[in-house]
Amino acid sequence: MITTTPEPLEVAASPMERSLRRFRANKIGLCALGMVGLLAVIAVAFFVLDVLGIPWPMDPDATNLERKLLPPDSVNWLGTDNLGRDVFSRLLNGAYISLTVGFVAVFVSLFIGVTVGAVAGYFGKWVDNLIMRFVDAIMCFPTFFLILTAVALVGPSIFNIIIVIGLVSWTGTARLVRAEFLTLRESAYVQAARTLGQRGPKIIFRHMLPNAAAPILVTAVLGVPEAILAEAGLSFLGFGVQPPQATWGNIIADGKTYILDAWWLILFPGLAILIAALSFYLTGDALRQAVETRSERQ
Amino acid sequence: MSQPILQVRNLCIDFVLEDRTIEAVKDASFELAAGETLAIVGESGSGKSVTALALTRLLPVPPAVIKGGEILFDGESVMTMDAAGLRKLRGGRIAYIFQEPSTSLNPVYTVRSQIGEAIRLHRRDVTDVDAEIVRWLDAVGIVDPAARMHDYPHQLSGGMQQRVMIAMALACQPDVLVADEPTTALDVTIQAQIMELLGSLKERFGMAVILITHNFGIVSGFASRVLVMYRGRIVEQGLTEEILRHPQHAYTRALIDCIPQLGSKAKRLKTIDHAAIEAA
Amino acid sequence: MTVFIIRRLLASVVLLFFISLISFFIITLTPGSPYPWGELNPKVSEDVKRIFREKFHLDKPLHEQYGFIMRDLFTGELRSIKDERPVLAKIAERLPATLALNLGALALSLSFGLLLGVYGARHAGRPPDVITSVLAFVFIALPGFWVSYLLAIGLVNYGAVPILGTHTIGVTFSNGLEVFLDRWWHVMLPASILAIGGVAVQSRFIRASMIETLREDYIRTARAKGLDENAVFYRHALRNSVRPLITGIGMLLPALIGGAVIIENIFAYPGMGRLGYEAVLERDYPTLVALNFVTAALVLLGNLLADVLYAVVDPRVRLE
Numbered sequence: 001m002i003t004t005t006p007e008p009l010e011v012a013a014s015p016m017e018r019s020l021r022r023f024r025a026n027k028i029g030l031c032a033l034g035m036v037g038l039l040a041v042i043a044v045a046f047f048v049l050d051v052l053g054i055p056w057p058m059d060p061d062a063t064n065l066e067r068k069l070l071p072p073d074s075v076n077w078l079g080t081d082n083l084g085r086d087v088f089s090r091l092l093n094g095a096y097i098s099l100t101v102g103f104v105a106v107f108v109s110l111f112i113g114v115t116v117g118a119v120a121g122y123f124g125k126w127v128d129n130l131i132m133r134f135v136d137a138i139m140c141f142p143t144f145f146l147i148l149t150a151v152a153l154v155g156p157s158i159f160n161i162i163i164v165i166g167l168v169s170w171t172g173t174a175r176l177v178r179a180e181f182l183t184l185r186e187s188a189y190v191q192a193a194r195t196l197g198q199r200g201p202k203i204i205f206r207h208m209l210p211n212a213a214a215p216i217l218v219t220a221v222l223g224v225p226e227a228i229l230a231e232a233g234l235s236f237l238g239f240g241v242q243p244p245q246a247t248w249g250n251i252i253a254d255g256k257t258y259i260l261d262a263w264w265l266i267l268f269p270g271l272a273i274l275i276a277a278l279s280f281y282l283t284g285d286a287l288r289q290a291v292e293t294r295s296e297r298q
Numbered sequence: 299m300s301q302p303i304l305q306v307r308n309l310c311i312d313f314v315l316e317d318r319t320i321e322a323v324k325d326a327s328f329e330l331a332a333g334e335t336l337a338i339v340g341e342s343g344s345g346k347s348v349t350a351l352a353l354t355r356l357l358p359v360p361p362a363v364i365k366g367g368e369i370l371f372d373g374e375s376v377m378t379m380d381a382a383g384l385r386k387l388r389g390g391r392i393a394y395i396f397q398e399p400s401t402s403l404n405p406v407y408t409v410r411s412q413i414g415e416a417i418r419l420h421r422r423d424v425t426d427v428d429a430e431i432v433r434w435l436d437a438v439g440i441v442d443p444a445a446r447m448h449d450y451p452h453q454l455s456g457g458m459q460q461r462v463m464i465a466m467a468l469a470c471q472p473d474v475l476v477a478d479e480p481t482t483a484l485d486v487t488i489q490a491q492i493m494e495l496l497g498s499l500k501e502r503f504g505m506a507v508i509l510i511t512h513n514f515g516i517v518s519g520f521a522s523r524v525l526v527m528y529r530g531r532i533v534e535q536g537l538t539e540e541i542l543r544h545p546q547h548a549y550t551r552a553l554i555d556c557i558p559q560l561g562s563k564a565k566r567l568k569t570i571d572h573a574a575i576e577a578a
Numbered sequence: 579m580t581v582f583i584i585r586r587l588l589a590s591v592v593l594l595f596f597i598s599l600i601s602f603f604i605i606t607l608t609p610g611s612p613y614p615w616g617e618l619n620p621k622v623s624e625d626v627k628r629i630f631r632e633k634f635h636l637d638k639p640l641h642e643q644y645g646f647i648m649r650d651l652f653t654g655e656l657r658s659i660k661d662e663r664p665v666l667a668k669i670a671e672r673l674p675a676t677l678a679l680n681l682g683a684l685a686l687s688l689s690f691g692l693l694l695g696v697y698g699a700r701h702a703g704r705p706p707d708v709i710t711s712v713l714a715f716v717f718i719a720l721p722g723f724w725v726s727y728l729l730a731i732g733l734v735n736y737g738a739v740p741i742l743g744t745h746t747i748g749v750t751f752s753n754g755l756e757v758f759l760d761r762w763w764h765v766m767l768p769a770s771i772l773a774i775g776g777v778a779v780q781s782r783f784i785r786a787s788m789i790e791t792l793r794e795d796y797i798r799t800a801r802a803k804g805l806d807e808n809a810v811f812y813r814h815a816l817r818n819s820v821r822p823l824i825t826g827i828g829m830l831l832p833a834l835i836g837g838a839v840i841i842e843n844i845f846a847y848p849g850m851g852r853l854g855y856e857a858v859l860e861r862d863y864p865t866l867v868a869l870n871f872v873t874a875a876l877v878l879l880g881n882l883l884a885d886v887l888y889a890v891v892d893p894r895v896r897l898e
Binding site for chain 2: 795
């Protein structure tokens with residue numbers, strides 16, 4: 001639009017430094033990131049305790065029928081469920097499950113998506129065409145129903161759920177990577193690398209992927225809450241992680257029957273899902289704002 | 299002799315970016331008389347477009363900041379003008395044409411719609427807007443204007459799009475036409491046609507013209523006075539012939555030298571050596 | 579324009595083929611027993627299993643199985659394991675209710691998404707925009723079943739409001755208007771909850787699109803002509819920013835139809851989502867294949883309509 005002059009000519013900050021500065025200036029993003037960090041700490045803590053075989057303080061699986069269906073009080077901060085289990089510790093346990101599902105599913109979908117997108121974008125022409133028709137077709141399927149069908153067929157275990165969610169969610173990443181690759185393919189420095197004799201894989205990994213890395217990261221962060229919500233939905237319907245393993249979705253599912261007497265069984269797990277998903281979404285959005293180039297600025 | 303239609307005094311404009319501040323225009327002062335043609339010459343980044351947009355306060359206010367100075371149009375201060383006054387000024391008294399005609403017209407509205415909008419805004423005296431549109435499209439040299447006005451911008455060639463922009467600007471009968479690099483994005487052959495058109499239009503309708511360009515070549519024969527801008531400052535101003543014959547500033551000399559000469563035996567085109575200019 | 583439509587139609591047919599392939603593969607390739615009863619169930623004799631395998635062509639090579647299933651699907655011969663009725667018939671029964679629910683949710687998402695997005699863009703960067711942006715993310719992060727549940731309980735227990743099904747049972751209405759309103763309520767309640775996420779997502783896209791449009795050269799021209807900010811925003815920028823509304827159709831439909839599975843369950847709404855849930859419970863493979871296929875085909879149709887709409891709105895696309 002307006003031609004301005006870099007005057008006097010100074011060395012501008014590198015893209016990484018600029019992005020970091022922008023992210024730090026985004027207060028909402030920082031709070032969200034803090035929440036994500038907190039959740040991650042909880043999840044890791046549970047994982048470590050699990051691996052080391054140390055019983056958790058406030059055992060989420062300990063039933064106590066004398067103290068069933070109690071509202072929040074000084075002993076059970078968020079109340080108890082129908083088997084007397086402490087809701088608060090079950091929520092923490094659920095955090096571990098949900099975050100694991102979220103992160104690993106995103107990892108799976110990233111792996112598939114980046115590979116497919118890179119192949120399509122790098123080779124172009126009919127390879128690209130064929131792959132993208134396939135991707136377009138997958139994107140037509142109502143996602144949740146597809147996940148539900150697949151999970152029902154292979155059986156609801158954490159592993160299966162993660163794989164299925166990953167297998168269904170990679171299309172967005174694929175499109176993104178493909179688009180980046182198609183543009184980068186024609187860019188001057190990729191042409192230069194080619195004339196210098198560098199071959200395919202080297203060009204892909206050294207020159208093209210790093211440029212696409214930032215948008216891929218944003219998609220990854222934004223993919224975690226979707227996986228969490230999908231898992232919660234599955235658990236609510238009974239096709240997610242099975243009881244007695246605690247997950248936010250199945251605490252609500254169990255609590256369905258007691259809704260009139262025990263509102264805390266529905267409210268708190270739902271809030272947990274909301275806060276977790278919201279934190280990731282806000283962090284992802286702040287990240288997106290921090291890394292986008294001038295031409296995409298919003 | 300009445301007062302100049304445009305007076306700019308000590309204009310200072312900064313651009314505040316996220317990591318630094320750029321001084322885009324430093325202490326610029328010049329005047330424009332009614333009916334006069336002034337050229338502002340300089341390379342990209344010299345501040346010439348910024349100055350032009352500042353005349354009607356068209357700069358986006360963050361990031362641009364008008365640090366100081368005065369702009370008087372017909373005696374009235376543009377700096378303190380209220381929103382309503384600015385809207386009358388823009389298009390009605392000072393009109394613009396821009397460098398990229400293909401993106402300067404709204405792609406989803408027809409030529410008729412866009413020119414009509416301008417006419418309805420500034421020309422209350424016009425009763426038959428369509429006839430007026432045809433009249434102006436014809437004046438800028440568009441063949442079969444009655445048909446062309448129903449076209450969408452992307453259906454027209456670059457040269458025709460620029461003619462439409464000119465028609466849209468002049469239909470409002472402004473006192474000043476600001477042409478910001480009007481031919482830079484066009485083919486060389488079309489460039490000449492457009493400059494000729496602008497020349498004949500200014501003869502015919504008598505408005506003042508500010509021509510912004512980096513090309514000294516199109517200035518002679520078109521503008522009577524020239525301003526040379528370098529890195530936000532006006533380094534030289536005066537009558538065109540004077541400057542062309544006796545350029546005072548090193549930068550002006552460098553710019554003039556850059557004009558490719560037909561028939562010259564030089565093997566390389568001249569470029570501008572900034573270091574040498576700064577030192578001078 | 580007709581050439582344009584024909585080309586899009588052909589492309590859609592190709593996609594439909596791919597969709598059929600995928601629907602088929604999900605069912606056949608997922609590991610696990612193909613029998614709706616347990617693999618080791620002693621009550622089921624080998625003969626019964628053999629008959630079952632023959633009936634569903636399970637011993638034939640994959641491409642033949644594909645052929646059989648597709649033929650049966652389109653001729654209406656594909657039958658549900660649960661009640662032996664043709665799957666297409668069962669789906670067709672549920673279609674009107676499903677369309678009402680999903681199109682209602684789509685309409686809500688697009689319209690409120692537009693309003694919210696335009697509002698955010700108009701005040702970009704200032705507090706009203708920041709608040710609406712965070713609110714949008716809250717909407718996206720809300721688990722639909724949670725909201726439905728809280729709402730359902732609240733309405734039933736504290737308002738004695740009927741929420742289940744497509745109409746209130748056991749009540750006779752005195753005139754057509756009341757019948758219509760009753761139906762309308764029973765569709766709009768679940769549709770609104772379905773639309774919560776959709777509104778938010780749409781608003782983000784619209785807002786982004788408007789902000790980007792405002793940076794275009796022709797906006798500068800509009801201001802240079804002397805137009806006031808409202809005219810620049812609503813007349814020049816808005817028209818160029820509505821692409822996301824149309825893209826939204828293609829983007830939202832899969833999410834809406836998918837989300838409907840849970841919502842229909844909670845509100846006992848007799849749509850395809852509910853049918854799908856029941857089919858999943860019963861491991862009713864024919865129904866599952868058909869449902870996945872049909873819903874994907876519906877989304878494809880929606881995309882096709884969206885493409886046509888593009889051409890209507892943007893004159894440049896028409897002449898491609």
